[in-house]
Amino acid sequence: MRYYKVNLEQTSIRExxxxxxxxxxxxxxxxxxxxNGGHNIAVGLRQAAQIEIYGSVGYYCGGLNQHADLTIYGHxxxxxxxxxxxxxxxxxxxxxxxxxxxxxxxxxVIDGDASARCGIAMKGVDIVVxxxxxxxxxxxxxxxxxxIGGDADEGLxxxxxxxxxxxxxHAEGLGQGCVExxxxxxxxxxxxxxxARAEFALPASRFRxxxxxxxxxxxxxxxxxxxxxx
Amino acid sequence: MSGxxxxxxxxxxxxxxxxxxxxxxxxxxxxxxxIQGLGxxxxxxxxxxLVFLGAGLVRRPVEACGEGCKTNVTLGTRHAQxxxxxxxxxxxxxxxxxxxxxxxxxxxxxxxxxxxTSLTTGEGGITDLERQSNGAIIYQxxxxxSGLHPDDLxxxxxxxxxxxxxxxxGGGGLLPAAKVNERVSQQRRLPPNTAMYSAARHPDWLDADxxxxxxxxxxxxxxxxxxxxxxxxxTRVAEDVTLAVKAxxxxxxxxxxxAGTGSSPSVFVEHVGIPTVAAIRQAVEALQALGLHRxxxxxxxxxxxxxxxxxxxxxxxxDAVSIGTAALMAIGCNRPIYNxxxxxxxxxxxxxxxxxxxRCPVGITTHDVQLEARLDVEAEAEHLQNxxxxxTLEIQALAEACGKRHVLHLEPEDLVALSVEAAAMAxxxxxxxxxxxxx
Numbered sequence: 001m002r003y004y005k006v007n008l009e010q011t012s013i014r015e016x017x018x019x020x021x022x023x024x025x026x027x028x029x030x031x032x033x034x035x036n037g038g039h040n041i042a043v044g045l046r047q048a049a050q051i052e053i054y055g056s057v058g059y060y061c062g063g064l065n066q067h068a069d070l071t072i073y074g075h076x077x078x079x080x081x082x083x084x085x086x087x088x089x090x091x092x093x094x095x096x097x098x099x100x101x102x103x104x105x106x107x108x109v110i111d112g113d114a115s116a117r118c119g120i121a122m123k124g125v126d127i128v129v130x131x132x133x134x135x136x137x138x139x140x141x142x143x144x145x146x147x148i149g150g151d152a153d154e155g156l157x158x159x160x161x162x163x164x165x166x167x168x169x170h171a172e173g174l175g176q177g178c179v180e181x182x183x184x185x186x187x188x189x190x191x192x193x194x195x196a197r198a199e200f201a202l203p204a205s206r207f208r209x210x211x212x213x214x215x216x217x218x219x220x221x222x223x224x225x226x227x228x229x230x
Numbered sequence: 231m232s233g234x235x236x237x238x239x240x241x242x243x244x245x246x247x248x249x250x251x252x253x254x255x256x257x258x259x260x261x262x263x264x265i266q267g268l269g270x271x272x273x274x275x276x277x278x279x280l281v282f283l284g285a286g287l288v289r290r291p292v293e294a295c296g297e298g299c300k301t302n303v304t305l306g307t308r309h310a311q312x313x314x315x316x317x318x319x320x321x322x323x324x325x326x327x328x329x330x331x332x333x334x335x336x337x338x339x340x341x342x343x344x345x346x347t348s349l350t351t352g353e354g355g356i357t358d359l360e361r362q363s364n365g366a367i368i369y370q371x372x373x374x375x376s377g378l379h380p381d382d383l384x385x386x387x388x389x390x391x392x393x394x395x396x397x398x399x400g401g402g403g404l405l406p407a408a409k410v411n412e413r414v415s416q417q418r419r420l421p422p423n424t425a426m427y428s429a430a431r432h433p434d435w436l437d438a439d440x441x442x443x444x445x446x447x448x449x450x451x452x453x454x455x456x457x458x459x460x461x462x463x464x465t466r467v468a469e470d471v472t473l474a475v476k477a478x479x480x481x482x483x484x485x486x487x488x489a490g491t492g493s494s495p496s497v498f499v500e501h502v503g504i505p506t507v508a509a510i511r512q513a514v515e516a517l518q519a520l521g522l523h524r525x526x527x528x529x530x531x532x533x534x535x536x537x538x539x540x541x542x543x544x545x546x547x548x549d550a551v552s553i554g555t556a557a558l559m560a561i562g563c564n565r566p567i568y569n570x571x572x573x574x575x576x577x578x579x580x581x582x583x584x585x586x587x588x589r590c591p592v593g594i595t596t597h598d599v600q601l602e603a604r605l606d607v608e609a610e611a612e613h614l615q616n617x618x619x620x621x622t623l624e625i626q627a628l629a630e631a632c633g634k635r636h637v638l639h640l641e642p643e644d645l646v647a648l649s650v651e652a653a654a655m656a657x658x659x660x661x662x663x664x665x666x667x668x669x
Contacts, residue, residue: 017450039443044380044451060434060447064380079434079447083378101433102375104419121375121433123419140429142419162421214421 002028009034013041023047035061037077042070048087062089065106078115081108084125097134100127103144109198116153119146122163128198138165139175147194149202157210165210166191168202174210181209253496264496265404267585267595268555269397269488269533274505276488277539279652280645281661284631292630299626300636303550305527306388306457306480309449313457313480314366314387316550317346318622319637320540323531323554324370324390324461326352328405328414328426329492329585330558332359333605334594337561339363340607341614350390350552353403353428355417356382368459371448374403374428376418384452388481390459391432391444393474396489396506396532398498399463403428406493408588411597442477449478459483464509464532465502471516475526483552484513486532490555492595493586506532506543508655511642514547523547524638537624544625545632545640546656553621560617561610562592568604 002025006016016032020042029050035041039058042051045068053061056074062081072080075093084103094112101117103125110118110127116134119127124143132150139155141163151169158175164187165178181187191204242248256264285291292299306313322342327335329352336359342349343365350368351360355377360367366387371378373392383389394400405414405426415422435444445458460479462470464486471482486506491499510530517523530543531552540551555563566579571591575584585595593605629637632644646661647653653660654667 014450014454018453021453040447040450043447044384046380059440059443063447064383064451066380078440079444082434083375083380085379098434102378104378117433121429123375139433140427159427161424 004028004030006030006032007034008032008036008038008041013038016041017043020045020047020049020051023049035074039077042068045070045087056093065089075112081106081125084108094131099129100125103127105144107197109200113150119144119163122146126194126197128194128200130198130200130202132169135172136175138163138178141165145190145194147191147198147200147207149200157212160212162212162215164190164215166194166207167210168206168208171210177212178210179213181211181215183207183209265406265493265586266496266499266583267490267492267494268583269490270499271583272500274487275507275649275651275655276505276533277507277542279649280507280542280647280656280658282541282545282628282632282644283646285633289633291633292635294627294630297630297635299629299634301622301626303527303638305529305550306459308457308480308522308526309454309478310388310457310480311455312387314348314368316348316366318618319544319550319625320618320621321347321368321529321550321552322349322557323489323552324350324352324368324392325554325558326354326405326492327357328352328354328376328409328418330595331590331593331597331602331605332357332413333602333607334558334561335359336607337605337610337614338557339365340611341557341561341618342366344611345615345618347618348387353392354405354414355379356386357417361385370461371432372403372428373430373432374418374426375433376426376428380451383448386456388457388459389448389452390461390483391441391448391479392461393441393470394463394465394485395461395491396463396485396487396503397491398494399465399503400430401494401498401502402430404493404495404586406586406588409595409597414597438473438477441474445478457481459529461485463487463489463502464504464506467504467509467512468516471513472520475517475520475522479526481527481529481549482513482517483529483531484509484548486530488533489531490558491585505655506530506534507546507652510543510546510548511655511657517547524549537621538628540621541625541628541637541640542645544629544637545644546642546658549638557614557617558594560614561594562605562613563590563594565592568592571601 032053035055043063048067051070058077060079062070065084070089072091076095078096079098081089082101084106086106088107090109097115099118100108102121104123110129113131118133118137120139122141122144128147130149135153136155141160148167152171154173155175157178303316303319348366353372368388369386407425457480459481460474461483487503527549530548534551568591590596645658
């Protein structure tokens with residue numbers, strides 16, 4: 001594995017992204033220092049790589065990520081890991097609004113709190129927020145899971161389609177179409193796997209499960225898929 | 231009838247016309263909002279109210295034989311390394327796979343590639359057909375973000391961020407459940423037979439400042455290679471265009487209220503936005519105020535039906551036009567065949583706007599296997615190629631008559647208006663006068 005060290009006080013974000021986009025080898029390791037809240041860092045990665053960013057980042061860090069694993073040792077601005085398809089983005093801090101918006105796959109772990117619209121329009125991504133989330137989180141969420149260790153502000157799961165939400169704290173208000181679902185064996189197993197992948201020590205027994213009314217009435221193919229995973 | 235004066239029975243109300251009464255009855259009986267396809271159905275000021283002056287002694291025409299008028303257009307010259315080169319100033323507008331069926335998509339793909347123009351994807355991601363197309367594909371980023379894949383974005387000729395559509399500025403999209411078959415549901419990650427309501431706003435940016443960051447993200451993703459278009463429904467045009475350009479757009483796509491839709495609430499289609507002819511001059515003046523007219527290109531859509539409409543849009547300052555409904559008509563929309571199926575929908579050929587039902591009699595806006603089979607892809611692609619060629623010839627003929635050697639040399643001075651309204655909106659003189667209302 002090759003190691004790269006980039007100082008964003010000396011290298012531009014454009015140069016960094018260009019290098020990351022033209023990577024030939026798999027599984028390289030990158031240490032990125034002094035991001036200084038810069039926007040669009042490590043956007044559109046297509047190769048497996050370990051990216052460690054030391055400091056806080058601005059908008060859209062790790063956006064449209066495929067295969068790479070990013071770790072941010074700091075806070076992240078709006079739209080972190082937006083439309084992620086695979087790989088992972090871990091933030092050892094808080095994140096602004098739209099975290100993992102329209103994400104289609106992969107894992108996003110947020111150690112702190114997430115602002116409004118976390119997981120908005122998510123389409124398959126798994127999101128674990130160890131703290132609390134802002135209003136309208138999982139708005140119009142189509143597929144995937146949102147795990148919330150803390151509380152959720154108003155409008156949680158508004159107009160969601162097939163996504164499933166696990167929350168340990170208090171939900172200030174559920175959005176239209178979002179209802180509590182029984183924590184059956186399959187859902188519990190899914191939650192336990194997500195907590196393990198996120199290295200989140202909170203017991204699964206502390207969580208409740210929410211999802212679309214349709215799942216309470218009639219399990220969908222998506223739910224059947226979850227049962228297979230279990 | 232004794233005691234009733236029959237003369238009173240025939241005085242219909244202008245206020246409560248038959249259409250208004252029927253709409254009230256329908257709403258009262260169903261409790262649902264009316265949905266329609268195509269576009270605005272009532273008359274609004276349009277290009278028909280403008281005419282070209284042509285040439286005489288003051289202006290000398292260009293000879294079509296020997297001299298000729300060029301039609302090539304380049305879009306996206308502001309920032310992109312690879313601008314789009316078009317053979318003609320006509321592009322095919324975004325029509326989603328979902329709103330139209332697979333065969334219709336294939337037809338549009340073939341015709342665009344063979345005609346040297348671009349096809350825009352529409353909501354719902356990109357199909358294999360578009361992926362394999364030899365032509366220029368413009369990938370739309372819509373609020374729904376269905377099927378969005380960065381590899382497709384990087385292989386596209388350009389990206390188009392849809393802020394709003396002319397048919398419903400401020401409203402989200404609707405794909406009726408009848409159109410969400412297995413393939414569409416997989417592409418959009420929806421349960422089958424479930425209606426998809428798209429958000430009215432993008433999920434990861436809200437205002438013009440954030441749009442500028444979003445545009446930069448997309449440039450980073452695509453290594454600054456391809457143009458980024460911003461599509462705006464025509465509302466507060468001058469302000470929106472200014473903000474979009476300041477946010478970094480390479481091209482503005484301006485969609486007037488006559489623009490088509492696969493499925494939208496009638497109240498939106500008929501009552502929101504401003505006519506295309508009114509929007510163009512506002513956009514051009516905004517670009518001129520920024521010193522960027524022609525450097526940021528302007529593509530105009532919304533009710534462009536023929537070469538005359540297109541030429542008038544160019545004369546008012548557009549760099550190209552985009553056609554949607556007219557393209558679908560060229561491949562058979564509302565063609566008087568399969569009349570029994572029009573009747574089943576409660577309509578007839580020539581008046582059908584029932585795209586939202588998924589029961590298109592000519593196989594365009596449907597996923598029904600039997601209906602789709604009615605669309606002969608090769609034959610209809612040729613029809614659309616013909617139509618694009620005729621439009622191009624018409625634009626050339628008008629430009630030559632105005633003494634232009636390139637269609638982009640057409641200018642407002644070549645036009646006059648037939649109505650006070652059109653004169654005021656297009657800011658050209660009322661025919662036979664020097665009067666431009668409001669100027």
